Amino acid sequence: MVNDLIIIEGCAKHDRRSQQLLYDKYSRFLLGICMRYAEDKAEAEDILQDSFLKIFFSIKDFSGTGSFAGWLRKVAVNTAITHYHKNLKHRYHIDIEEYVSAETGISSFEESFYTSEELYIVMNELPAGYRMVFNLYAIEGYKHKEIAEMLGIDTNTSKSQYSRAKAVLRDKLDKLGKLKKSY
């Protein structure tokens, strides 16, 4: 495995071979992140491509201190947010039924019971706004105040969307669980 630093240096000089190495090494990791922010794999791959373009063009700004993977993750998340804003106008449909999901059912989940593919699918089905907030808060670990700034929404909106997202996810996981057990 080639050292990250050599790849980074090569990419800074726009060396095609280094760029390909970087892609080969990190594309799966970054697509794993993009998948959480997208509606489907095709959209995730779009975000992935845009992320890589950003990475290749701003890799000279990477300070070298701190984790490279962490920096890549940040670029991907920011690209996903840009993408969300860009597509916002197409997404005025939010299923009404999602709102009324009550906080019922089991609230404890077995980690080994669900595969990550299933979790991605459940995540993809969330309304886009919920998905952004849930990802940024629950997985990326941003504060509601930061999320509010990133998405251009109110802090309270972020909070309430997060709790609704949780409720919807819980509901979907419940249903999925029942379906899986019945087979």
Add this chain to the structure above:
Amino acid sequence: MNVRELFRNKLENSEVIPGDSVRGELMRKLAVKEFMSFNPARFNIFYLGGVAAVALVSVLIMTSRPTTNKTLKEHTIIENNKTPDTISFTEPQKQPSAEKKSMPISQVVNITERKLSTGSETKISIKNIDSKVINSKDEITPAIKTDSFKIKAIYQDEVSDKNKQATLQRTIGAAFDVSVSGGCSPLKVKFLNRSISYDSCRWVFGDGGFSNEKNPEWIFDQEGEYKIILKVFNTDGNQAIASSTITVHPRPVARFEMTPEKPVIPDDEIRFMNYSIDAVKYKWEFGDGDYSNSFEPDHKYRIYNNYNIRLIAWSQYGCSDSMLVKNAFSGSGCFIDFPNAFIPGSGGPVGGYYSIRSDEAARIFHPSTSGVTDYHLRIFSKLGIPIFESNDINMGWDGYLKGQLCEPGVYIWKVRGTYKNGEPFVKMGDVTLLKE
């Protein structure tokens, strides 16, 4: 483990393998982006070549702009340097306008006789190029084909008794016909050049386009009034100009949506919402043979099918556009839903066959469906004992088991099957058996 922990643990660092095409596409985008952003590190011969090509093209575009400041005389009659003032050549005919679909031009030259400044009568004899003598009051109708036509006028001045001569070159004339003078965009117009005595021509179409062809075709894709200008030139250095106007009407845009988006056919009445632009008249084809000319019609389909729905919209100028939605209800029409209660009759088992009309009193537990091809329903008691089973979608449960009416209460149902679009479904739920 709660939802947050579940997702965080499973997905924070999970990897997904991108599709095969992603890498190639990325590299293409990268190459384009790097090319567009000037970067000395990648400055090479290709870059230089690209820049040179762009520069060349822009220079070409700049230089080929039509020169517009030249003033043109519409009709130039060139006489030789010493024209006697006894002869004047006038052209009574105006430039034929293209819109009038003019007759072929016969260039008529009237020759009038005037007195010389001395007051004496002048004898004039006029010859055309063929030296044929024509009378002074005759009209000369030159053949259109002879571009080099010249009129030579010879007259005798009684005072000086000398023959003088004046030469008249045939006047260059610009005129053209159009195949249509107006219509809906995009409008294709054929131009027919009917100019005379010219060697080259230049068309300016008023939308920024131009042509040097003799009889060009042009497509106007934007609405508007376009002034068409034809300039003709001949080698003698003369030019003439003709113009006409083409009116291009906007094409309307036919757009509609349906509500509800996922209707239950035949139960739901579909409302069509019309978002057409610039239109005044409409025709809706619902795909089941019915039509409507309303602005926003409602329509009820009698049976479920994949209908093609078309809206044709016409503007006030008669321009039309249409929008076709193919298989408007595909997929969306497939569903299966069960009620949560039913009331079996107490008069004994009736069998489970039902139809939507016959079971208005909810005597039989059965689903409401659309687009179901494969179907398997099972009903259990609360203790999990199988009570009823059916593979026939027309066969519901009448609430009886072995001739006995089951106890009122909650029963569990489970159904699996396939929709006709191939999608499988599994559903379960409970139903309350109510006492009559």
